[in-house]
Amino acid sequence: MKHFAYRSMVQLRLLGLIFTAMVASTACSEAEKSASKPAVPVTISGSMNGEDGPIKEAKLTATDSHGEVITTAEVSGRARYQLELPAGAAYPVIISAIYPRSTKIEKSGQGEVKAAVMEASNSTVELSPRSTAIVNMALARGGLTLENFKAASAAALNLGAGSGGGSGGGHGGH
Numbered sequence: 595m596k597h598f599a600y601r602s603m604v605q606l607r608l609l610g611l612i613f614t615a616m617v618a619s620t621a622c623s624e625a626e627k628s629a630s631k632p633a634v635p636v637t638i639s640g641s642m643n644g645e646d647g648p649i650k651e652a653k654l655t656a657t658d659s660h661g662e663v664i665t666t667a668e669v670s671g672r673a674r675y676q677l678e679l680p681a682g683a684a685y686p687v688i689i690s691a692i693y694p695r696s697t698k699i700e701k702s703g704q705g706e707v708k709a710a711v712m713e714a715s716n717s718t719v720e721l722s723p724r725s726t727a728i729v730n731m732a733l734a735r736g737g738l739t740l741e742n743f744k745a746a747s748a749a750a751l752n753l754g755a756g757s758g759g760g761s762g763g764g765h766g767g768h
Contacts, residue, residue, distance in 0.1 A: 631682050632714035639676040642691050642721040644705050648673035649721075652691040656711075658684040659738070675721075679711070686738040687711045688729060691721050710738050724750055 638656075642649035654667045656677055664683050669675045669691075679687060690708040709725035710732065711717060719725075731746035732738050 631684060634681050636679045636683070636711075636714050637676065637716045638679060638687075638689060638711055638719050639674065639717075640709075640719040640721060641674050642669070642693070642707060643673070643723075644693060644695070644707060645723055646695075649691060649693045649705075649707065652693040655690045655692075656683075657688045657690070659686055660684050679714075683714070685712060685714055686743075688738070689719060689721065710743060712738070712740060712743060 642652055650669070650671055650673050652669050652675070654669065654675055654677060655663055656665045656679055658664050662684075664680055664687065665677055667675065667677055675691070677689065688708055688710055690706060693705050693707075695703055695705045707721040707723060707726050708729050709719045709721050710729050711719055728743070728746045728750045729738070731749055732742040735742040735745060
């Protein structure tokens with residue numbers, strides 16, 4: 595029951611983010627397009643969840659649309675993070691968290707969750723297996739365009755709704 599309630603909450607967040615992305619895409623003007631490289635730093639924060647629950651120890655990396663690492667951070671003892679993306683960063687930006695896997699799951703070693711930040715604005719971005727699936731699906735569709743991101747978000751939501759468990763998690767990127 596607890597897992598179902600968590601999944602429902604995550605799916606509700608994902609729907610809200612898809613709606614926000616759709617509204618943002620319809621309001622995109624020429625001025626907003628030129629704002630893809632902000633003149634001021636942007637703060638991104640959020641929670642991190644892996645296959646086995648909250649991630650309390652991780653190394654975070656933010657990579658811009660050119661593949662350049664623009665900032666890094668380490669988190670220890672909390673399942674929340676905060677990154678400051680520098681002024682002039684090229685969007686979209688992929689935020690990745692590398693973390694030690696729990697012994698509760700079969701695989702050992704390191705795990706990775708990631709999410710995409712599609713535009714320059716202070717945001718809350720959840721890092722989870724679902725946000726990772728969205729990024730991977732969008733990249734497989736040809737790149738992190740808003741169209742590919744929306745299609746991947748919808749596909750990930752549909753996969754999670756019919757799987758009865760799966761690799762669900764929220765995604766707070768734009």
